[in-house]
Amino acid sequence: MVGVVIVSHSAKIAEGIKELALQMAKDHPVFTAGGTQDGGIGTDPMRIQEAIENADQGDGVAVLADLGSAVMSVDLAKEMIEPELSARVFLANAPIVEGSIAAVVEASLGSSLDKVLQTAADAKNMNKE
Amino acid sequence: MTAIEAIKLAGQAIIEEKDFLTDLDQAIGDGDHGINMARGFSSVFTKIDALKDDADISMVLKTVGMGLISSVGGASGPLYGTAFLRASAACKDKNAIDAVTAKEMLDAAIKGIQDRGKAVKGEKTMLDALIPASEAIGTGIDAGKNVVECLKDAVEAAQTGVEYTKTIIATKGRASYLAERSIGHQDPGATSSTTMLKALYEYVK
Numbered sequence: 557m558v559g560v561v562i563v564s565h566s567a568k569i570a571e572g573i574k575e576l577a578l579q580m581a582k583d584h585p586v587f588t589a590g591g592t593q594d595g596g597i598g599t600d601p602m603r604i605q606e607a608i609e610n611a612d613q614g615d616g617v618a619v620l621a622d623l624g625s626a627v628m629s630v631d632l633a634k635e636m637i638e639p640e641l642s643a644r645v646f647l648a649n650a651p652i653v654e655g656s657i658a659a660v661v662e663a664s665l666g667s668s669l670d671k672v673l674q675t676a677a678d679a680k681n682m683n684k685e
Numbered sequence: 686m687t688a689i690e691a692i693k694l695a696g697q698a699i700i701e702e703k704d705f706l707t708d709l710d711q712a713i714g715d716g717d718h719g720i721n722m723a724r725g726f727s728s729v730f731t732k733i734d735a736l737k738d739d740a741d742i743s744m745v746l747k748t749v750g751m752g753l754i755s756s757v758g759g760a761s762g763p764l765y766g767t768a769f770l771r772a773s774a775a776c777k778d779k780n781a782i783d784a785v786t787a788k789e790m791l792d793a794a795i796k797g798i799q800d801r802g803k804a805v806k807g808e809k810t811m812l813d814a815l816i817p818a819s820e821a822i823g824t825g826i827d828a829g830k831n832v833v834e835c836l837k838d839a840v841e842a843a844q845t846g847v848e849y850t851k852t853i854i855a856t857k858g859r860a861s862y863l864a865e866r867s868i869g870h871q872d873p874g875a876t877s878s879t880t881m882l883k884a885l886y887e888y889v890k
Contacts, residue, residue: 591758598721598758624858625760628801632754632763 558663558672559585559611562656563604563621563630567591569652573620577657581664586656587611599626604633608645616644616669618676620656644669648676655679688745689733691888696726698884699877706880709873713860718873721759728756741780746773760858761874764798764811771797784832788822791839795819802857809855809867811874817842818882836886843879850875 560577564570570590577586587607592598604619611617621627627647634642646669648655655676662675699706700723707719729752736748746769754766775793776786795815804810821842825835850872860867 593756596758597715597717598762600755600758601763602755625758625763628760628763631801632767 557585557613557666558615558659558669559587559608559613559617560656560660560663560672561604561607561611561617561619562586562588562590562652563599563607563619563626564588564590564652565597565599565622565626567595569622573653573656576653577660580657581660584660584664585611585613586660599629601629601632601636604629605636608633608637609641612641612644616646618659618663618669618672619645619647620650620652620659620676621647622652646673648673650676650679654682686889688742689736689740691885692733692745692749693730694888695881695884696729698880699723699726702877702880706873706877709871709876713855713863713867713870714873715759715859717759718761718877721757721761722765722877725753725757725762725765728752741778742782743773743777743779746770746776749773760802761877763801764874767797767801768794782832784822784826784830784835787832787835788819788826791815791819791822804857807853808857809850809853809860809872809875810857811872811878813850813853813872814843814846814875814878814882817846818878833886833889836882836889840879840883840886843875843882847871847875847879 562570562573567590570588574586574588587610589603589607592600608617619630621630630647634645648659658679659672659676662672703719703723707716710716710718729749732748732752733745750766750769754762771793772790775790779786804812806812806816818839821838822835825838851869854865855861855867
């Protein structure tokens with residue numbers, strides 16, 4: 557199973573998205589790294605690293621992130637983890653809410669990491685008109 | 686003179702400017718730059734106090750980088766954190782810093798910031814202070830100046846760079862949401878970079 561990590565500046569956003577996603581895929585390995593260590597707004601590469609390590613079951617990890625420093629902190633976390641694990645961790649080019657839910661559902665079907673990332677990216681095209 | 690003392694003065698200068706940096710960031714960003722950087726350096730101070738007395742310059746800078754990465758929270762954490770880690774790698778095994786090494790360290794830091802933030806000069810970021818500072822050191826080296834004279838020129842170039850950021854539109858980071866409304870405001874990251882350079886120069890002069 558591909559693991560999913562949700563990275564947001566806000567712990568509430570990250571936890572809320574996880575809650576939404578798990579409605580569709582109970583018990584899937586979804587881990588969050590929301591906010592800073594002291595409970596403030598921000599992102600923390602160390603907490604992202606920990607979430608990635610927890611989410612990985614051997615089939616890779618799709619990471620969903622929100623704004624600016626979240627993306628940079630994910631890059632940094634990837635540099636800090638074991639290269640062997642890092643090679644199967646990718647940031648999805650996707651909106652964080654729709655992308656996370658799409659990724660978790662796809663991953664829960666047992667799909668490959670590539671497929672999970674693609675499905676997450678496709679969530680961008682969701683039509684709300 | 687020690688690297689630990691230099692870092693403490695740079696960090697102290699940032700902590701003293703906390704409110705000013707936060708005001709600048711409130712105008713065009715998410716308003717946390719001063720608070721984040723002050724928290725970062727407070728955490729760094731604890732970490733460098735725990736270092737052994739014989740820790741070399743590279744080790745001190747590495748500790749600063751890791752400390753900022755783990756405690757800042759905002760974009761300046763990964764950016765400055767990477768900058769200090771790269772500067773640390775550029776002065777490995779050195780016990781003194783001459784002008785050439787100083788430029789190598791600053792260039793490595795700039796490269797780190799660019800790798801992380803994907804920015805170039807002219808996008809209203811810390812690079813608009815740091816790149817001119819590095820260029821000024823290069824010009825100083827060519828003119829046969831020593832490291833202190835080069836740093837003086839670097840600070841002046843960085844200050845000019847901060848002024849320049851008032852005239853341009855932000856295209857990176859949270860300020861980019863404001864587009865042309867970011868004109869007239871100086872960039873908080875360029876400002877904090879200059880503050881650190883200036884504190885370093887005041888210490889070594």
